[in-house]
Amino acid sequence: MRPSTSRGVGRARGAASALLASLLALVLVTGPAAASPAVASPAVVPAATPAAGDGARAVVDVTDFGADPSGALDSTPAVAAALDHAKDLGGPTRVVFPTGTYQLYPDRAPVRELYVSNTVGADQRYKDKRIAILVEDMDDVVVDGEGSRLVMHGEQTIFASIRSRDVVFEDFTTEWVAPRTLDLTVVAAGTTNGQTYRDLRVPDGYGYAVDGTTVRWSGESSPYTGAPYWTDQGAFGYQQVVDLATGRSSRGSWDGASTNPFAGVSAITDLGDARLRFVYAASAAPAPVGRVFQMRRTHRDTPAGFVWESERMTVRDATFGHLHGFGIVAQLTEDLTIDRVRFRAAADSWRTSAASADLVQVSGGRGTVTITDSDFGFAHDDPINVHGTYVELVSVDGPRTATFAYRHGETAGFPQFYAGDELALVDKATMTDVPGGTATVVAVDGPTGTDTSHDLTRMTVTLDRDLPAGIAPGAVVAENVTYTPAVEIRGNHFESVPTRGILVTTRKPVLVEDNTFDQMGMASIYVSADARSWYESSVVRDLTIRGNTFTRAQSPVIWFDPTSGGGDSAVTAHAGVVVEDNTFVVGDVTLLQAKSVAGLDVRGNTVVRDDAARSLALTVDRTTLAVGESAVASATGTATTASAPLFRLQGSRDVRLHDNRYDTGFNRRVDVSGMRAGDVTVEDAGFRVGADARTDGLGTVGFTSSRRARRARRSPPR
Secondary structure, eight states: OOOOOOHHHHHHHHHHHHHHHHHHHTTTOOOOOOOOOEEOOOOOOOOOEEOTTSTTOEEEEGGGGTOOTEEEEEOHHHHHHHHHHHHHHOSOEEEEOOSSEEEEOSTTSOEEEOOOTTSOTTOGGGOEEEEEEEEESOEEEEEEEEEEEEEEOSSOEEEEEESOEEEEEEEEEEEESSOSEEEEEEEEEEEETTEEEEEEEOOTTOEEEEETTEEEEEOOBOTTTOSBSOEEETTOSEEEEEETTTOOEEESEETTEESOTTTTEEEEEEEETTEEEEEESSOSOOOOTTEEEEEEOSOOOSOSEEEESOEEEEEEEEEESOBOSSOEEEEEEEEEEEEEEEEOOOTTTTOOOSBSSOSEEEEEEEEEEEEESOEEESBSSOSEEEEEEOEEEEEEEETTEEEEEOOSTTOOSSOSOOTTOEEEEEETTTTEEEEEEEEEEEEEESOOSSOSSSOSSEEEEEESSOOOTTOOTTTEEEEESTTOOEEEEESOEEEEESSOSEEEOOSSOEEEESOEEEEESSOSEEEOOOSSSSOEEOOOSSEEEESOEEESOOSSSEEEOOSSOOSOTTSOSEEEEEEESOEEEESSOOSEEEESEEEEEEESOEEEEOGGGEEEEEEESOSOOOTTOOOOEEEEEEEOOOOSEEEEEESOEEEEEESOEEOTTOEEEEEEESOOTTSEEEOSTTOEESSOOBOOSSOOOOOOOSSOOOOOOOOOOO
16 A cells, blocks of 8 residues: 655645635725824833742733734834843843734834845945834843734834853744735736736735836835835846646746746736736737736845844744745854744735745754754745854965865854954865864954954954865865754644755754655755855764655755865765655656665665555446346546656765655666765665666556445345
């Protein structure tokens, strides 16, 4: 009997279908316009209240400082005042938002000059970040939403923990009014006068005006200045498409068609009720109802959440309806926990984009990163990315002193090393450590992360021992080994993104367990070591991928892909990988592609063909029967046989494939290159190395009656 498909398939398709139904049911309903509240009046600072059952922890109520739980007023200044007061108390505190709706505008939010990994680099236009909920230089504080709804406006960071310890953000939902990621849902499509058209629903809160064959867009207007927070036109700078009927998400093109709704448009009409009709010159079939065009700019002006130089930071029991800018970024932080967090736009919002980039990114962590029981979906980029940063050797300035530089344009301005950290030099040609190139940092002269008093891209580092002889600028990068965390990613659901599910590179132990991955647009799990493009470190030395379910996956499902190496299995970047007890419900894909890995054990996995690969039919020779007559039934079927090799190995050694179970219809082929005889041991039956081993895609076809045959009745004795 073939194994049942994963819970992820039904969950993903059910969620997408439910969202489509709810949106189409509201096609003529326009939500209320965004409020333009007055500002809460300053309040007298109250005494803190002891928390019931929480020992000495004091409670600071944001409403005591003027925050408005009715949603009529801008609560941002009051929240800042409450947090300042909690900081002044100097002891364990709980800052509470009594249950309600709180409007948070950026105009009077705290402002800090900050430089954040993978965002806008050294671009001075975006150096100042506005932060709605700022925990700074504080210890032992809980920010408790008590189930409140936080409504975000403009372009800002939702929360930040900077140089703080033992911080918890919990129990709240965030929504964003008119984020700078615009989702246009196809609510009607057809042909008129020989031309195709699409009717597109604009989410509430946006301003727009038709201008010929383009549209001028604007965000909501600031209640302080009267000016819109942002303006744009046409298709912004980037587009992708998601299909609500299937959950599939795609960049660039969709079955050969453009993901840009303005491509080929000949006329645009405002139909009212937040609907626009796009008419096209071509007669090709229009995109079907339920497809969503998602558009945004490519710059990442600010993180939606920011954790920097903090210890023991937790986000739990929260829902983020949208993450503006660049997700939640933890930078040079120790012990991060994300637990029971949902990243998903509200079903009735006409928005589907959960984020315009990554959802959670850890750049330089230490201790343990724990991400559990959370729901990741409908982002524009990777749900989880855990990495460090390689900085390239620019010059050798002395026996123990060298200058290094950030090399990606979106990463600059923050420190990469502190005195006492362990630094490792890495050979860019092989992504392996340079012999004798590990040392302790004694001093650093470089970016601070908060100002422009230093060069934002270069740092001079002094070590406790001499640099290895012969290292050459441009050929070597440095990595901060101290800031490489252990990682646990367990019990999460990943759904409908056009990119990868998890990216992880760290030298400490990594466990990816009991997660579901449904319809990732690229590799579901991607392990690099990149000193060519993004310069994201490190290598993995102890990685276990266990008990996960992968459905509707792209090829390869799991990919080890350092930017260099792979030519010789004796020299490898990654090591110590176990892939066990996972379930793959897939089509014609490569399950695992590995370059430059030593010690790869693939065992106990179940690999099943996706139902879409088979078609079955039952026929009978007659459909009308009299008593005593019979009919002959026969079952037939068709199926495709996969052509992609299940495994591709390059420059790897000590690879073992054993005790795995495979459905029919796969190509049981292992491709190898840059490897010696004995580098791979294949114990699974039916495999061939370097040659096709296709199996029958259909298998045995039969049928079972849903009604048992009746026994012949025996006549009673006379």
